[in-house]
Amino acid sequence: MRFRRILTASAFVALLGAGLYRTTVQAQPGSLKQIVPGVWFREGDLKELGHCNNVIIEMKDYLIVVDANFPSGARLALADAKKVSPKPVKYVFDTHHHGDHLYGNPVWTQAGATTLAYVGVAEELKRYEPKSWLAAAKERKDVADLHLPTAEPPKQTFKETPFVLTDGNRRVEFHFFGWAHTRGDGFVYLPKEKLICTGDAIVNGPYNYTAQGNMGNWPNVVDKVQKLDFKYVLPGHGGPGGREIPEGQKAFFVELKKAVAARMKAGAKLDDLAPKGADGKRMAKLDLPAAVKNWVGDSFATQVQDQFEEIAQGKPHGEIVGGK
16 A cells, blocks of 8 residues: 655665764665664655654663554554564653554554653644544555544643653653644653654654644754754654754755745745646745755645745644644
């Protein structure tokens, strides 16, 4: 089954800053890679299965998994968790409410795990469900086969951040820095290991879904992330890397807003920036600097439209599309 929500996965080149390392990473859907001792990165098959990435974190007596994934992705991640450790998965952290990150919740809770999220994730579910769940069930067998009327919300939420889990050796912090991709964007930070899991608030490649976002505030959220001391970045989509990922993510949104605003100031309309083709689909007529091309892909015309509407209406795009 080919996933059509955002766009296809692509290869990318990770260019790390001074003092780190330089490497070329190819997209490897389904691969499991140890990033630091006790932390594994599982790259989801976005193109064919619609899966997000997962991170497995080993604690003294249990495992923490970042993102529930779709149900089929949850089963694959659970199988990989058993490969790296006999310890049970105790917590699964939903970085946000989108189906590719949360709809697998029932798989994990049935396996004995507690699903965990920032309170904003549960609030977003109330805003967008069951409409999104029912739509997904029509297109995805793994969702339909659960025979549930709506998405399963996280079993445990927190409001004050950072929320901390520790076993005396490893400290895992769960942060919320504001509305970027969604109103509930959560981050997982391991200060000792200098590692951060970013969900879809920071992605490595052309995977930004902006419809429910706050594009104007997105760079501010990345700014707050960048104040943390980290070396490794594990995004919700795209391969792992270093500080160049949040730097590029922020630059993409800064340059996109600057370019759209400049054209609007000169009198451009939406059809000038993203005209519709014969098939009714929009095509972007906007150039961004080469430095952010890693984040420009098949969804660029939609991102241009969302940015245009956000500027024109003077409010976050997520407020424009609303919910229920």
